[in-house]
Amino acid sequence: MRTKILLDEAEMPKQWYNIQADLPTPLDPPLHPATGKPVGPDDLRPIFPMELIRQEMSQDRFIPIPEEVREILQIWRPSPLYRAHRLEKHLKTPAKIYYKWEGVSPPGSHKPNTAVPQAYFNMKEGVERIATETGAGQWGSSLAFATALFGMECRVYMVKVSYEQKPGRRSLMRAYNAECFPSPSTMTSAGRAVLEKDPDSPGSLGIAISEAVEEAASRSDTNYSLGSVLNHVCLHQSIIGQEARAQLAMDDTYPDVVIGCAGGGSNFAGTAFPFAGDKLTGKHPDIDIIAVEPTACPTLTRGLYAYDFGDIAGLTPLMRMFTLGHDFVPPAIHAGGLRYHGMAPLVSKLVKEGTIRAEAYHQNEVFEAARTFAMTEGLLVAPETAHAVKATIDEALKCRKTGEEKTILFNNSGHGYFDLSSYDAFHDGKLIDYAYPADLIEESLRNLPKVG
C-alpha cells in the first residue's frame, strides 16, 4: 500500500494563490490608529520592502514565485502527502485520512515557506539585515535559515523565558549565523523601558515585536519580517494547499474535510485557502474547512470580530480580525505557536462569513491524540500540530459512527522534536487543562481600540 504521494520538483507550484481575488466582498483595510484612515504603502515603507507591501494589498489571483525562491524551496519541497493507513486501521474508520508533512523542512515546520520569499524580496531591494521576534524559536530559526542562504544578516529578539528554556532553538539560529538576544533587551528603547519597570520581566511576544519593529524602523539597512497573520504570509503558505490538491488528484480524490491548527493563521491559511477558493467559486461548495485552536486561547471560538492591534504595545496598524483583545496574555500552554490574541484577517473574515468553521480543544486531549499518532504513524508532531491531529481523529471517529467514507486532509505543520519537554510534562501528568479564561478575556476586550 502506498504511504506517500510525491510530486516532482518540476511540478512544484510556480505561483502563489491569493484568495483576495475570490472573496465575495473585499477585506476591510488595516487602519492607522491615530487617524482611523486606511494604511497606505508609505506607512509600511520604513520596515517592509515594496514587493511585500504590493503582495499584501494585491487583488491578483495568482502571483508568480520567483525562480530563485523556488530553488531554495526545492531543498525540501514539494513536501510529501501521506495516506495514514495505520491510523485509519487503529481508529477502525471508513474515512480516508491524508496529511501534508511540512516537518521535512530544515527548520522543521511550514515557516520557511514564507521566510524564504521574505528574505529574497528584501535582498532584491538592497536590504542587508532583517530583524524579527520569536517566541519559542520556530519562526526565528526559519528566518535565520532563509537569511543564511541569501547571504543576509539576521537579528532575532527571543522572548526571554523561552530563550532560557529552549537553548536548542537559539543554538540553531546561531548555527545559521543569526544573532539571537533575549527580550526585553537593552538594545532598544522599548526593551529598556520594560526593564526599567520590571528588571525581571520574563518577556512576551508583544514586547519582542516592539523591539524588532523599533530596530527596523530606526535603521535604514534593516527591515522587519513577520511569520504569520499578514496577507502576504498567507499567500506564501498557499504552496501547501496547492501541492496537496495536486497530490490528492494523483490519487483521484478531493477532500471532503480540510483541517489545520490556527494560531496566527498562516499554516492553516496555506493549507485551506486553495480549497476555500474552490468553495467560494462554486467548484466544491460543500467542503468542510476546520480551523483548530486551544481552549486556553479561543480566538475564533470565543473572540470578537473587531478592529484591534496586532501587538500589545499598539505599534501595528489596526486590523479587522477575530481577537481576544491585544492585552490578553494566554495561559502558558505548551503549544506556544497558538498563543496569539488575534488571527489572520483573511482567516477571520472567512470564519465570520461561514466559509470556515472553528473547533477548540484542551491540552491533554490534544497530546493524547499526538501519542496515538506517534504510535501508529511513527511521526512525533509539534504540540500546535497536535490540535489538527485531534480534530482529524474526531472527524474520523464520526465517520465510524455514520459509516461515511469521507476524505480528510490535515496539515502536519511540524515535528515535535524540539518540544520534547512538553511531551515529558504530558507523560508526567503535569499538563493543565485551563478553564476558559473568561474574566481575563472580558477585561481585555474592554480595551479594544475605538474606531470612528
Next chain:
Amino acid sequence: MRTKILLDEAEMPKQWYNIQADLPTPLDPPLHPATGKPVGPDDLRPIFPMELIRQEMSQDRFIPIPEEVREILQIWRPSPLYRAHRLEKHLKTPAKIYYKWEGVSPPGSHKPNTAVPQAYFNMKEGVERIATETGAGQWGSSLAFATALFGMECRVYMVKVSYEQKPGRRSLMRAYNAECFPSPSTMTSAGRAVLEKDPDSPGSLGIAISEAVEEAASRSDTNYSLGSVLNHVCLHQSIIGQEARAQLAMDDTYPDVVIGCAGGGSNFAGTAFPFAGDKLTGKHPDIDIIAVEPTACPTLTRGLYAYDFGDIAGLTPLMRMFTLGHDFVPPAIHAGGLRYHGMAPLVSKLVKEGTIRAEAYHQNEVFEAARTFAMTEGLLVAPETAHAVKATIDEALKCRKTGEEKTILFNNSGHGYFDLSSYDAFHDGKLIDYAYPADLIEESLRNLPKVG
C-alpha cells in the same frame, strides 16, 4: 536546476545486498573467547532471533526485505539524493557532489534502516521485548521508534552522563513508549557491580552493552539488538547504497568517489558496499571508497587488524577487525557515534585488503566543514556526518586543482538538530583538537586477547 532525485516507493529495493557473497576470501569467523573456536548459532540463540543469526552468517548475495518491513521503511524511504549545486559553486569545483539524505527518518538518521527489520524479525519469532544500550541516544530512539510500530516493548540502557546531558533523546524514547534508564543501573548484576566499585560512575557504552546483554540473556521474553558493527546490520543498511546507485543512474552517472563517516561502520557499509561489490566483481574497478573517522578515535588509520572483543567487559565473541583495543576509551569528542574502539569486521577486511581506504580529521576542521555545508546547502548535519562532509570538501578541492570532474557521493547520515550544544561549543571556540592518543592506544593494544 534539479536539487533532488527521488525514487518512487515502488522502486525501493526489495532485497538487501550481502557483500559476503562477493568477497575474494571469506570473513574470518567470530570466535568463542573461552575455546578459541568459531561461534555457532547456538551461542547466539539466547539473545538473537534465528533469522538474524542466519543473516549474520549467510553467503547469499541477496536477502529479501519482507513486505511488512518495507511498509514501515516507506514512512521515509526511498530517501532523497541531493545534488549539492550551491556547495559546488561555493568551492568553485568542477566536481559533481551528490549526497543521500538519511536525516529524513523520524529518529533523524540512518539507524532505523536496521532497527525496523531487527524489531520485525524478533516479533515474528514471538519475542515481545528488546533490550539495548545507547550512548547519546540516536540508536535508542531508533529502536524505540521501531518497537512502537510493531507493538513491542523496549528497554534502553543509556550511558549515564549522556542521559543527564541529553534529555531530549530520552524524552523521545519515552514518547515512543520505551523505557530508558541511566547506566550503570541497579537492575543488572553488571550495573550493580560497577556501582559498588564507583557509585559516581558516569557510565560508558561498554557498561551499557553489558547491562543490555545480561538482561536479554537472563529473560526468555527479551532479546538484544545492536545498532552497528555486525554483518546483518551492514546488510540492512545496504538499502542506502542500492537506492543511491539507482538514483545516480537516473542522472546517467556513477560515482568516482564514495565517502561516509565510520564509527561502528554501518552507515558507511550501507552506502559503500553496493559500490564495493561492483569494484570486487570488476564492474567498476577504479572507484575510490573512503571511510572517514576522527583523529581522536583513529581505528582504521592507526589501529591493529586483530581479533578483539566488541565491548569493554569481554562479553561478546572475538571478532577480527581493526581495533584500538577494547580497553580504549576515546577522548570526549562531540561525534559520540564515532567513539568506538572497533569497526565492523566487513569494513575492516575491505580496508585491510585495499578495496576501501580511510582518512582521519580533527574536530574543528570537521565542524568548519559542517558550517560551510549549513550556509550553502541549508542542512545542519550531525557531528558524525560532518566527518564525511569534510572529506567530500577536500576531494572536491583536489578536483579544483587538477580540473577533474569527478562524481562524488557521500552519505549525509543524519541531522544535527539534537547536537546543537556541540555546535555552540564550536562557535564558542571550546572544541579541542586532541593529539593522537598514542600512549592510551599502546596500552590498550597490549591487552588484546590472545587467540591460539
